[in-house]
Amino acid sequence: METRKITEGTTEVEVPSAAIEDKLPVNSPVFYNSHMELNRDITVAATSVFVKENFDFEERPPSEIDYVDAMAASGIRGLRIANEIGLRTTLNDWDAGACDFIKQNIKLNDLSDIAETSCRNANTLLHEKRFNIVDLDPFGSPAPYLDAASRSAVNLLEVTATDTAPLCGAHLNSGIRKYAAVALNNEYHSEMGLRILLGSIARHLARHEKGMEVLLSHATRHYVRAYVGIKSGAKNADRTLKELGYVTHCDNCSYREWKKGYSVFMEQTCPECGTEMKSGGLLWLGKLHDSIFCSKVMEEIEKRPLGKKKKACKIIQTCLDELDIPFFYDQHRLCKQLSVAAPRIEKTIQDLRDKGYAASRTHFSGMSFKTDAPLNVIKSILSNMY
Ligand SMILES: C[S@@+](CC[C@H](N)C(=O)[O-])C[C@H]1O[C@@H](n2cnc3c(N)ncnc32)[C@H](O)[C@@H]1O
Numbered sequence: 001m002e003t004r005k006i007t008e009g010t011t012e013v014e015v016p017s018a019a020i021e022d023k024l025p026v027n028s029p030v031f032y033n034s035h036m037e038l039n040r041d042i043t044v045a046a047t048s049v050f051v052k053e054n055f056d057f058e059e060r061p062p063s064e065i066d067y068v069d070a071m072a073a074s075g076i077r078g079l080r081i082a083n084e085i086g087l088r089t090t091l092n093d094w095d096a097g098a099c100d101f102i103k104q105n106i107k108l109n110d111l112s113d114i115a116e117t118s119c120r121n122a123n124t125l126l127h128e129k130r131f132n133i134v135d136l137d138p139f140g141s142p143a144p145y146l147d148a149a150s151r152s153a154v155n156l157l158e159v160t161a162t163d164t165a166p167l168c169g170a171h172l173n174s175g176i177r178k179y180a181a182v183a184l185n186n187e188y189h190s191e192m193g194l195r196i197l198l199g200s201i202a203r204h205l206a207r208h209e210k211g212m213e214v215l216l217s218h219a220t221r222h223y224v225r226a227y228v229g230i231k232s233g234a235k236n237a238d239r240t241l242k243e244l245g246y247v248t249h250c251d252n253c254s255y256r257e258w259k260k261g262y263s264v265f266m267e268q269t270c271p272e273c274g275t276e277m278k279s280g281g282l283l284w285l286g287k288l289h290d291s292i293f294c295s296k297v298m299e300e301i302e303k304r305p306l307g308k309k310k311k312a313c314k315i316i317q318t319c320l321d322e323l324d325i326p327f328f329y330d331q332h333r334l335c336k337q338l339s340v341a342a343p344r345i346e347k348t349i350q351d352l353r354d355k356g357y358a359a360s361r362t363h364f365s366g367m368s369f370k371t372d373a374p375l376n377v378i379k380s381i382l383s384n385m386y
């Protein structure tokens with residue numbers, strides 16, 4: 001088989017040439033997606049910050065902290081964690097061909113002391129063994145692995161989901177099956193998807209009497225990614241579950257309302273225009289980022305040799321600046337409803353701030369903003385009628 005060496009960060013791996021050259025990764029015996037280098041760069045920086053800042057890890061050398069890359073493919077993600085941070089890493093993939101590449105790549109980076117291969121079903125491994133840090137990076141949905149990962153993870157859970165259609169409401173029934181939640185496929189569907197995933201992670205952790213703190217989460221390209229710190233104990237689980245709830249949305253005028261709770265009364269009729277509204281949930285209504293953590297991730301990205309440094313900084317900085325409340329407004333959508341030309345997004349944000357409201361850009365889309373202003377104020381500002 002023809003292979004090629006590629007470098008990410010300071011780690012080199014050998015992958016099948018077909019994985020790089022083919023448009024369809026299915027044609028390669030082992031999966032490698034160069035577009036996910038950005039995701040992996042952020043993973044290295046975020047994991048490194050978590051390890052440095054965590055009280056539980058004080059006095060512990062990195063080689064005594066366990067990280068599992070539960071779906072490792074070529075091993076690139078976990079190998080970067082071992083090589084660039086020094087954590088004791090298990091690289092797992094149930095595919096024998098992938099495991100051969102992983103073994104070879106461990107040797108290539110001279111990491112046999114701290115990295116080991118495991119060739120098992122991720123669910124079996126994670127049900128049997130606890131790891132300080134668990135990383136789930138499956139094809140499509142992480143849903144089938146969330147229970148085992150929640151049982152296994154002691155300190156940090158890192159999850160990628162590429163099944164944006166069920167998460168964002170485009171495949172409603174699939175979303176209900178996988179995440180036990182109704183996703184609304186409206187203008188803020190990317191934020192909806194991230195919050196549905198976080199809500200599902202929270203409920204899985206709660207079964208194991210664990211709560212969570214969202215340190216960083218983002219929706220980028222075709223995937224969503226979450227980094228959640230784990231707080232063990234029933235009280236923390238209960239506190240976490242209080243952050244879940246429902247949203248109602250009016251497709252006609254973009255009015256939305258959200259309420260925390262499991263059994264809540266939601267208005268069915270839009271108070272702005274009288275249209276029947278749609279309800280979505282259960283989903284996470286808590287914070288999407290921890291600002292201190294994100295600031296440290298920014299510093300970490302700046303000082304590391306990362307291939308996608310600029311893009312990674314942009315994502316984290318926008319997350320840092322983003323007002324941490326649900327849900328963003330799509331300026332085009334509002335302007336279309338009002339039949340007015342869309343102003344520059346900076347002007348809208350400044351106008352909202354000038355009127356005494358909080359407002360920011362969002363990382364979800366360049367043409368969207370977040371604000372605590374009521375919809376009628378936003379619309380008056382956009383129509384220059386305030
Ligand atoms: C998206 S790829 C992982 C990519 C890798 N983490 C990276 O950053 O390049 C998913 C991998 O999961 C493996 N896989 C799928 N289901 C699995 C399971 N139940 N247990 C273990 N591995 C699994 C596949 O063989 C595939 O190599």
Ligand SMILES: [Zn+2]
Nearest residue numbers: 250253270273
């Ligand atoms: Zn309405």
